[in-house]
Amino acid sequence: MMGFLVSVVSALFFPGIILRVKSIASGRKGPGILQPWKNIAVLLRKASVFSPVTGIIFRIAPAVYLATILCSMLLLPFPGMGSFLGFEGDFVLFAYLLALGKFLFILGALDTGSSFEGMGANREALYSMLAEPAFFILFGTLALLTGHTSMQDIFSSFRFAGDSSFIIGAIAVYLLIQIAMIENSRMPVDDPKTHLELTMIHEVMILDHSGFDLALIHIGTTLKFCLYGMLIACFVVPPSLTMSFGGGAVNPVLMRFLQVGICLGIQGVFAAMIGLLESFRARKKMVRNPQFIATLSSIALVAFFLALLLTFNLMAP
Amino acid sequence: MDPILFSAPALLSLFILVAPSRIRYGYTVFITLLAIGVTSIPAILVFADPALQPEVITIGGFAGTLSFTIDSLSAFFILVTNFTAFTGLIYARGYLASYRSTKSSAVFALHYFSYCWLHLSMLGVLMLRDGMAFLIAWELMAVSSFLLILFEAEKRTTLKTAVNYLVQMHVGLALLVAGFLIAEDGTGVFGFDSLPAWFSHHSNLLLFLLFFAGFAIKAGFIPFHTWLPHAHPAAPSHVSGVMSGVMIKMGIFGIIRVLICVQSDLLTIGWVLLGISALSGLLGVMMAIVQHDLKKLLAYHSIENIGIIGMGLGLGAMGLGMHNPVLALLGFAGGLLHVLNHSLFKSLLFFSAGSVYRACHTLDIEKLGGLNRRMPHTAGLFLVGSMAICGLPPLNGFISEVLIYTGLFKGLNAGSAYQALTFILAVISLALIGGLAIFCFTKAFGVVFQGVARTDAVSAAKEATPGMLLPQYLAAGLMLAIGLLPMLFLEPILRLVSFLFHLDPGPELPVIAHTLSRISLAGFLLLLVTGVILLVRRAVSGPGKVMEGPTWGCGYTAGTPRHQYTASSWAAGFGELARPVLGGKTEYEQIGEEEIFPRRRSFAFHPADVFHDALDRITAFSMTVLKRIARLQTGYIQHYILYAFVFILFIFILLFLKIL
Numbered sequence: 001m002m003g004f005l006v007s008v009v010s011a012l013f014f015p016g017i018i019l020r021v022k023s024i025a026s027g028r029k030g031p032g033i034l035q036p037w038k039n040i041a042v043l044l045r046k047a048s049v050f051s052p053v054t055g056i057i058f059r060i061a062p063a064v065y066l067a068t069i070l071c072s073m074l075l076l077p078f079p080g081m082g083s084f085l086g087f088e089g090d091f092v093l094f095a096y097l098l099a100l101g102k103f104l105f106i107l108g109a110l111d112t113g114s115s116f117e118g119m120g121a122n123r124e125a126l127y128s129m130l131a132e133p134a135f136f137i138l139f140g141t142l143a144l145l146t147g148h149t150s151m152q153d154i155f156s157s158f159r160f161a162g163d164s165s166f167i168i169g170a171i172a173v174y175l176l177i178q179i180a181m182i183e184n185s186r187m188p189v190d191d192p193k194t195h196l197e198l199t200m201i202h203e204v205m206i207l208d209h210s211g212f213d214l215a216l217i218h219i220g221t222t223l224k225f226c227l228y229g230m231l232i233a234c235f236v237v238p239p240s241l242t243m244s245f246g247g248g249a250v251n252p253v254l255m256r257f258l259q260v261g262i263c264l265g266i267q268g269v270f271a272a273m274i275g276l277l278e279s280f281r282a283r284k285k286m287v288r289n290p291q292f293i294a295t296l297s298s299i300a301l302v303a304f305f306l307a308l309l310l311t312f313n314l315m316a317p
Numbered sequence: 318m319d320p321i322l323f324s325a326p327a328l329l330s331l332f333i334l335v336a337p338s339r340i341r342y343g344y345t346v347f348i349t350l351l352a353i354g355v356t357s358i359p360a361i362l363v364f365a366d367p368a369l370q371p372e373v374i375t376i377g378g379f380a381g382t383l384s385f386t387i388d389s390l391s392a393f394f395i396l397v398t399n400f401t402a403f404t405g406l407i408y409a410r411g412y413l414a415s416y417r418s419t420k421s422s423a424v425f426a427l428h429y430f431s432y433c434w435l436h437l438s439m440l441g442v443l444m445l446r447d448g449m450a451f452l453i454a455w456e457l458m459a460v461s462s463f464l465l466i467l468f469e470a471e472k473r474t475t476l477k478t479a480v481n482y483l484v485q486m487h488v489g490l491a492l493l494v495a496g497f498l499i500a501e502d503g504t505g506v507f508g509f510d511s512l513p514a515w516f517s518h519h520s521n522l523l524l525f526l527l528f529f530a531g532f533a534i535k536a537g538f539i540p541f542h543t544w545l546p547h548a549h550p551a552a553p554s555h556v557s558g559v560m561s562g563v564m565i566k567m568g569i570f571g572i573i574r575v576l577i578c579v580q581s582d583l584l585t586i587g588w589v590l591l592g593i594s595a596l597s598g599l600l601g602v603m604m605a606i607v608q609h610d611l612k613k614l615l616a617y618h619s620i621e622n623i624g625i626i627g628m629g630l631g632l633g634a635m636g637l638g639m640h641n642p643v644l645a646l647l648g649f650a651g652g653l654l655h656v657l658n659h660s661l662f663k664s665l666l667f668f669s670a671g672s673v674y675r676a677c678h679t680l681d682i683e684k685l686g687g688l689n690r691r692m693p694h695t696a697g698l699f700l701v702g703s704m705a706i707c708g709l710p711p712l713n714g715f716i717s718e719v720l721i722y723t724g725l726f727k728g729l730n731a732g733s734a735y736q737a738l739t740f741i742l743a744v745i746s747l748a749l750i751g752g753l754a755i756f757c758f759t760k761a762f763g764v765v766f767q768g769v770a771r772t773d774a775v776s777a778a779k780e781a782t783p784g785m786l787l788p789q790y791l792a793a794g795l796m797l798a799i800g801l802l803p804m805l806f807l808e809p810i811l812r813l814v815s816f817l818f819h820l821d822p823g824p825e826l827p828v829i830a831h832t833l834s835r836i837s838l839a840g841f842l843l844l845l846v847t848g849v850i851l852l853v854r855r856a857v858s859g860p861g862k863v864m865e866g867p868t869w870g871c872g873y874t875a876g877t878p879r880h881q882y883t884a885s886s887w888a889a890g891f892g893e894l895a896r897p898v899l900g901g902k903t904e905y906e907q908i909g910e911e912e913i914f915p916r917r918r919s920f921a922f923h924p925a926d927v928f929h930d931a932l933d934r935i936t937a938f939s940m941t942v943l944k945r946i947a948r949l950q951t952g953y954i955q956h957y958i959l960y961a962f963v964f965i966l967f968i969f970i971l972l973f974l975k976i977l
């Protein structure tokens with residue numbers, strides 16, 4: 001449950017940090033940290049406009065989208081603690097819940113009958129299909145290395161799986177960052193600031209959403225970032241912190257607070273990094289995207305081979 | 318069970334042919350219900366407790382006796398078969414109603430009779446152990462489904478497809494006969510009962526592969542699938558639903574039946590199964606994406622799902638070979654549950670596709686669109702079916718896939734490095750299959766049911782009759798029940814699997830139970846959270862807060878329905894990526910540089926199936942060879958006598974030279 005709470009708390013400042021970093025990088029002062037949430041609050045009170053072409057799926061898609069993200073957040077572990085829903089094979093449910101949200105989100109875009117939204121939906125479907133294997137290979141690697149198949153067990157025993165596990169950890173963090181960027185339709189696959197409908201992916205899919213529904217989508221997208229940030233934090237933060245101060249061990253409750261603090265810090269760094277990446281990186285050409293995303297799977301496979309070498313001692317003479 | 322009552326459906330079914338058309342349908346329903354009753358009651362008893370002695374019903378006749386054995390494996394398949402055969406028959410009435418004016422009464426009589434016998438022969442396949450009786454039932458199944466496909470025989474393609482189907486089924490039959498004959502040699506028994514004794518003395522792999530090839534033609538594994546994408550669309554929709562939902566599962570049943578008896582080479586067998594299945598799954602769904610005929614798209618998805626089932630079986634066999642009961646349990650249970658799941662959502666999808674065909678008289682996706690307003694029930698049902706076939710929670714497809722996934726992940730460090738590599742490749746395949754299925758069904762649902770109608774055919778569409786919707790709602794209800802309360806359905810399946818393969822589930826059962834209880838909790842939570850969000854939205858959006866306006870047109874609002882995103886454009890990006898594997902032909906003339914005012918031109922994409930083309934080439938080659946040999950058939954009796962004389966002379970020379 002702790003993973004869920006920490007992610008929700010970090011979602012409060014996450015989009016604000018991205019925005020602020022991007023502003024500073026482009027030479028502006030930028031809005032306050034909480035401005036994105038203020039915008040969402042305004043949207044929540046606004047009226048909605050629906051196209052007469054749309055049906056019920058368009059109306060429920062944003063709610064399902066947010067619900068799937070909230071439910072998959074319940075599967076998030078916290079370093080040294082279990083998750084609310086964890087079980088053996090929970091990352092499969094995690095991935096498929098997110099896929100369900102995306103499935104209805106895509107259908108919501110197609111419901112409008114707009115060719116632009118169809119185009120965006122098509123790209124979203126294609127890219128997330130290509131990104132799926134990378135996530136599964138990554139967790140296959142971790143399962144191989146640790147011998148566990150639930151996220152909480154994987155993360156609690158990951159660090160003790162061998163001296164070289166930090167290499168795999170580094171690859172995993174890199175992959176998670178890239179997957180998070182793709183899943184949230186950010187650079188280098190998609191540019192949220194683009195101005196032309198033809199070149200949009202995520203933004204064009206939500207063109208027809210307004211008011212409350214648009215707010216739901218914005219909340220969902222923010223939470224999705226924090227979801228991946230929390231997974232990254234699980235790689236970095238040790239499951240149990242011990243510290244001695246003046247001869248006696250520090251109160252374990254205090255250490256828990258320290259862990260929470262580090263996790264929040266990592267989320268902040270993650271957000272700042274996204275801001276920097278988006279400021280200094282150009283978007284790839286649309287036709288190059290599939291190749292780029294497929295590369296992630298190959299990188300994940302490299303990690304898997306490394307784990308294979310370590311686990312089965314294939315290098316031993 | 319009383320033998321007379323048990324054989325009653327088969328005998329009474331003959332009256333369908335002569336029954337007056339007024340009562341024909343009702344009578345067919347009665348026969349089907351009778352058959353369901355007499356097989357389901359013993360099946361439920363055996364299924365509830367696999368350790369129970371198999372129920373044997375012996376029928377004596379003028380030509381010896383027939384004994385029907387219902388053991389736990391047949392019991393499971395009997396229950397699956399009965400459900401879909403029943404829903405299909407209910408659906409058939411509404412679907413066939415429009416043909417009543419164009420087709421003669423005899424055609425209907427033959428159709429219902431064949432339907433009845435397809436059901437009965439499938440039950441026979443499941444219960445008969447003796448080789449000859451089994452093969453006769455197998456043959457009856459092929460012939461009755463052949464007659465069912467021929468319902469619209471006036472279409473030229475239907476006839477060609479049906480004959481192609483019949484020929485391929487007999488290739489499969491020949492392989493099975495060969496398998497049984499080999500097993501008879503040395504054991505003296507012609508039938509499944511000979512297999513344990515034979516396998517204990519011989520190398521297992523080759524005979525298994527022979528049986529596998531025979532059953533795989535029925536099941537539709539790639540590269541044995543070439544009949545399937547043609548036969549399913551050609552048949553009427555209730556028949557497609559039954560064929561895809563349960564008939565091809567008879568192949569799976571046969572494979573499991575043989576697999577139970579296998580005693581060695583299990584690792585290799587599992588490896589082969591896993592490989593062929595992953596290939597079937599991947600290629601099946603990839604080919605499905607580029608199809609623009611709704612039923613053909615669904616047919617290719619049958620191949621994909623057979624692949625998923627096969628991956629479960631392959632994982633199970635590898636688990637057996639590795640002496641790892643956990644893998645075996647998860648693999649076989651996932652595979653068997655997917656048999657049930659696929660029978661439910663695939664029949665549902667074929668039925669909805671049939672309703673679309675009846676309402677719009679076309680299955681070309683490009684001509685449809687916006688059907689969700691005209692046919693809301695069908696749209697909703699198709700959506701549920703799509704979500705289930707993509708393996709999305711909280712529906713049934715997810716449960717079977719999660720079992721197979723968990724097994725594959727657990728297998729990663731259960732054996733050697735090579736096995737780990739095999740399993741991770743299987744995981745990649747399964748993940749890709751899932752993603753591609755989502756890609757395919759967002760296209761199918763989005764283009765057919767959403768947006769605006771593309772042609773006039775759609776604007777006159779009417780919702781299907783309640784009789785056609787009822788079977789679909791039954792299937793959807795069951796799918797949701799499996800998705801939300803999986804343990805209820807999985808517990809007997811786990812018991813069945815551990816009994817069949819002599820596994821000791823021991824400490825693994827509570828772990829699986831825990832997994833499933835958490836999944837069902839997540840499913841309920843998902844529904845709850847969605848409900849709460851929707852309620853909040855309703856509370857917030859009071860009067861005056863909802864307005865109507867046109868779809869955002871990006872500055873150009875004079876678009877016509879034909880400007881919507883099409884299925885071709887949806888598949889184009891993917892088709893470009895997959896071209897090296899899939900092939901396919903695009904018909905389009907590029908606009909030349911000096912062509913200032915482009916002429917009117919058309920675009921067409923023809924998806925290809927490399928295996929089908931290869932088969933065509935083989936048949937074409939053998940046709941040319943056989944045509945040359947056919948010159949011997951001169952029609953003159955003198956020549957035939959000459960052939961006989963030459964033959965006798967040949968034998969004589971061989972004898973003389975002491976070769977023979």
